[in-house]
Amino acid sequence: MNNRITQLFGIEYPVIQAGMIWCSGWRLASAVSNAGGLGLIGAGSMYPAVLREHIQKCKAATDKPFGVNLPLLYPDIETHVQTIIEEGVKIVFTSAGNPATWTAKLKEHGITVVHVVANTRFARKCEDAGVDAIVAEGFEAGGHNGREETTTMCLIPMVREATRLPLIAAGGIATGRGMLAAMALGADGVQVGSRFAASEESSAHDNFKKKITDIGEGETLLSLKQLTPVRLVKNEFFQQVAAAEAKGAGKEELLQLLGRARAKKGMFEGDLVEGELEIGQVSGLIHEVKPAADILREIWDEYQQVRKEMCNW
Ligand code: NDP
Numbered sequence: 001m002n003n004r005i006t007q008l009f010g011i012e013y014p015v016i017q018a019g020m021i022w023c024s025g026w027r028l029a030s031a032v033s034n035a036g037g038l039g040l041i042g043a044g045s046m047y048p049a050v051l052r053e054h055i056q057k058c059k060a061a062t063d064k065p066f067g068v069n070l071p072l073l074y075p076d077i078e079t080h081v082q083t084i085i086e087e088g089v090k091i092v093f094t095s096a097g098n099p100a101t102w103t104a105k106l107k108e109h110g111i112t113v114v115h116v117v118a119n120t121r122f123a124r125k126c127e128d129a130g131v132d133a134i135v136a137e138g139f140e141a142g143g144h145n146g147r148e149e150t151t152t153m154c155l156i157p158m159v160r161e162a163t164r165l166p167l168i169a170a171g172g173i174a175t176g177r178g179m180l181a182a183m184a185l186g187a188d189g190v191q192v193g194s195r196f197a198a199s200e201e202s203s204a205h206d207n208f209k210k211k212i213t214d215i216g217e218g219e220t221l222l223s224l225k226q227l228t229p230v231r232l233v234k235n236e237f238f239q240q241v242a243a244a245e246a247k248g249a250g251k252e253e254l255l256q257l258l259g260r261a262r263a264k265k266g267m268f269e270g271d272l273v274e275g276e277l278e279i280g281q282v283s284g285l286i287h288e289v290k291p292a293a294d295i296l297r298e299i300w301d302e303y304q305q306v307r308k309e310m311c312n313w
């Protein structure tokens with residue numbers, strides 16, 4: 001396929017694997033890139049030395065383009081940016097912060113910058129900040145989530161209207177049908193997270209991968225809205241937060257309950273009871289752990305097949 005997104009990144013299919021904490025290390029990123037999509041290393045859960053190791057391993061594992069996802073609220077952000085520049089990473093997806101802060105510096109070093117937003121206001125900010133493309137992520141998505149709860153169905157056409165930048169749709173997309181719908185709404189490409197979290201190359205714990213394939217519709221909900229809204233599996237930890245909120249717990253109490261490294265405990269160490277399990281609504285459509293290349297191929301084949309069928313209506 002040849003469009004603004006495949007051209008921008010130099011890839012075959014306009015499918016980006018989301019940078020997901022604890023799930024997307026060099027193995028997943030390189031597998032997706034080798035299969036013709038764009039793989040992203042999720043830097044949010046990595047200490048600087050770990051990020052450097054993953055970038056180096058990714059460079060060794062693929063000669064195709066790949067990138068790094070950088071949550072801007074990461075504590076050692078300056079060190080991460082330095083590592084990215086030193087290692088010659090060509091593509092950076094920033095998220096969870098103001099695109100004005102780092103875009104110019106990254107672009108000075110010849111890096112293509114994409115920023116993730118959940119509303120039209122931030123999409124316009126991205127344009128002003130000079131980013132190369134936008135990911136618009138709807139409320140269906142797993143993990144950190146927009147406060148306004150705008151769904152992908154509404155968000156994509158609104159962002160399309162608000163900006164002329166190349167647009168990547170995210171949130172609730174795991175299939176070729178989903179991709180086709182997103183493209184019809186105005187996207188130039190899609191970002192897929194949950195489906196790749198349950199891939200063979202994902203660094204998530206096997207318990208978490210199995211959980212993703214087991215859960216059905218209605219089994220993830222938004223949590224911790226007073227802190228940072230995050231979509232989680234409704235496990236024991238989720239229920240503890242819900243019970244505390246029902247009793248009127250404030251920010252301090254919730255922070256204490258959350259403690260430290262809950263996400264690592266759940267997604268990387270496989271504690272399905274006490275851990276934080278960040279995943280999207282679309283898990284209800286994910287039934288099997290597969291190699292990343294097979295997932296990409298299935299999405300692309302279904303996209304083309306359904307598109308052809310619809311042309312005959
Ligand atoms: P390797 O596959 O070579 O493994 C390195 C170490 O990480 C091993 O001790 C291994 O433990 C452990 N490890 C790897 N995957 C998991 C997992 N899913 N759950 C628990 N432990 C795991 O490492 P990589 O080359 O893939 O990664 C290099 C470094 O990056 C490691 O330190 C790894 O922990 C870290 N990493 C960090 C991620 C993050 O998001 N912060 C994501 C992926 C890796 P064992 O041999 O006992 O299985």
Ligand code: NDP
Binds near residue numbers: 021075076
């Ligand atoms: P916590 O404060 O609960 O824990 C910090 C975790 O991050 C620990 O597991 C720690 O690993 C690891 N870590 C990696 N680098 C550092 C560092 N420089 N300083 C401290 N800890 C580090 O954070 P969360 O688990 O809630 O979030 C971790 C990060 O991921 C944050 O930056 C957050 O913004 C980001 N995030 C991004 C999301 C996204 O959508 N992109 C979604 C959710 C979180 P260890 O236990 O090995 O010390």
